[in-house]
Amino acid sequence: MVLVGLNLRPALSTLAPLLARIQQDTGLSALAIGALTTLPVLCLGIFAPLAPWLAKRLGPENTLAAALLLLAAGLALRGVPAVVALFGGTLMVGAAIGVAGTLLPALVKRELPAGADLMTGVYTMALCLGGALGAGLSVPLADRLGSWSTGLASWALLAVAALVAWQVLMPRHDAATAAPDTGGSLRELLGQPLAWQVMLFMGSQSSLAYIVFGWLPTLLMARGYSESEAGWMMGASVMVQLFAALSAPWLARLGRDQRPALLLVLTMVASGFWLLLQAPAVWRWPGAVLLGLGQGGGFSLALTLIVLRTATSRLAGKLSGLVQGGGYTLAALGPLAIGVMLQFDVGLTVLTRVLLGIVAVSMGFALFAGRNRRLEVDDAGRLLTR
16 A cells, blocks of 8 residues: 555656756646646546445455556656657556545555554655655656656556555455445535534645646746756655654544644645745755745645544545545635736735635644544434544
């Protein structure tokens, strides 16, 4: 699961440091580049709800293997130096990550029910490590391999390694002994305010994460930093997420609910954005660290809420499909909006205010999603919040 998690972010974070080269070589407009950064996030939202349906028919283990195969194929396709291949490969990796990322919370809750929240922190740390490696190595790989397209395609090797490891080591369960699938339909979930609250928190905090993946180097270059320095600052910020992702579930266990932890990490995100985009340059590295700590903790807690707010692994899988499907669809608006604003030459001050406004909205949803409540199915098969 950790090796799988390692593959779920490089496909996204490797694009941002190379956007200037891609735009120069392909002639794409800022709006088209914005669509390119939005496409994988939108695919996460569109394909995440398919994961429970596929898992029911193929089994979660086989579905995850198929997603890894699609991920490797999409990454390889991005190595073809053509705009249609770049967009097509990006669509494929977005679909693959949407399915794989949705399956992981349910698999964790099934295999390690007592420590599901802590294991969520472990594989979220792997996600953050993959994102950091993607951001930090994308420019050096492109330089070493001779082109940005070859550099992007080289990450297919990591996906193939994860696929082989998963085929050998994945857990195997007899379908005949599986618990019956009763209660917790999509329609019932949509009728539960708690499901909406977790989904909207996931969407609002994820929009900030994908703005960072898609546009942070561009915003830093607008402040006068070089392409290489902007890429390393983003890589350092994502690398710091490792520690926050691993420690956030422990932090969430300290109180009666998760609201204090959620508000703390979101405050770090707001501080990091302001220091990076508005404060004097001497504060850029503390800003990168704060942003990374906040975003790593926020994403880890968002996934942790899926397992904490459900009573069973099946219910966790269904809530994961809803939360990640709706959440990532909402999150896709973030990088698209930044691309539109950059197309119209909106200044950094306005962009910073927009980012801080999204943080404030996320804090509002956190106050509801962080309460100590849980979705469960009663003896009559009805979905309840307790």
